[in-house]
Amino acid sequence: MANRAAHETKTVLITGASSGIGEATARELASLGHQVMLGARRTERLKMIVEDIRAAGGVADSRELDVTNLESVHAFAQAAQHAYGRIDVLVNNAGVMPLSPMHELHIAEWNQMIDVNLRGTLHGIAAVLPTMLAQGAGHVVNVASTSAHRVDPTAAVYCATKFAVRALSEGLRQESREIRVTVVSPGFTSTELTHRGGSTEAQAAARAASEVLAIPASSIAQAIGYAISQPADVDVNELVVRPTVQG
Numbered sequence: 001m002a003n004r005a006a007h008e009t010k011t012v013l014i015t016g017a018s019s020g021i022g023e024a025t026a027r028e029l030a031s032l033g034h035q036v037m038l039g040a041r042r043t044e045r046l047k048m049i050v051e052d053i054r055a056a057g058g059v060a061d062s063r064e065l066d067v068t069n070l071e072s073v074h075a076f077a078q079a080a081q082h083a084y085g086r087i088d089v090l091v092n093n094a095g096v097m098p099l100s101p102m103h104e105l106h107i108a109e110w111n112q113m114i115d116v117n118l119r120g121t122l123h124g125i126a127a128v129l130p131t132m133l134a135q136g137a138g139h140v141v142n143v144a145s146t147s148a149h150r151v152d153p154t155a156a157v158y159c160a161t162k163f164a165v166r167a168l169s170e171g172l173r174q175e176s177r178e179i180r181v182t183v184v185s186p187g188f189t190s191t192e193l194t195h196r197g198g199s200t201e202a203q204a205a206a207r208a209a210s211e212v213l214a215i216p217a218s219s220i221a222q223a224i225g226y227a228i229s230q231p232a233d234v235d236v237n238e239l240v241v242r243p244t245v246q247g
Helices: 020-031 043-055 070-084 107-135 156-175 200-213 217-228
Strands: 011-015 035-040 059-064 089-092 138-143 179-186 238-241
Touching (some): 011 020, 011 107, 020 035, 020 059, 020 217, 035 043, 035 070, 043 059, 070 107, 089 107, 107 138, 138 156, 156 179
Parallel strands (some): 011 035, 035 059, 138 179, 179 238
């Protein structure tokens, strides 16, 4: 099973698929002939994306998903297995980024970033790993950030969660001989991350920078498409994708 052709249709689970990188990845991979299962909390938005994909001739389905709830993530994975018979790729994309200085003590938002960005990634891995091991093949794609490579003011907790995602990804990679692991670290990208929570000043500064620098979410989706399209004996471990003009 581990030698399935790279071009073969794959079943891909995508978390945080209702907008941004998750939505773009669903559309990109479906256009390449893969079967995509979209998960997020905004179910109406998911339904609209699925309808668009199907209208374009793609294969897609969706399910309400809360990555902070392990039962919800298990149900998401089981729905994909029931619909398509296997799980080939998980794209752990769900994330939040409420930026604020540490001294403002946005503790609830710190915990939210830990729960979504880190615990949610672990929940995704836990939900698919037994199936992938039983198949003798699988691919976990964890969406980190260039903030997994550097630390900036107002982003300390966000960076900490993304550094952790890189660390657990490397650990999973070293433990695996049949499961491929890829970390994709986007730079400034057009998403909704800076539109929720955080301090007003920090989020406004991030939005202003994004308006000047950001590349489209489809650029990250194409990088993910590249990673999963490689032959079974090729594991693309890290991809850093940032705007050319980003310092």
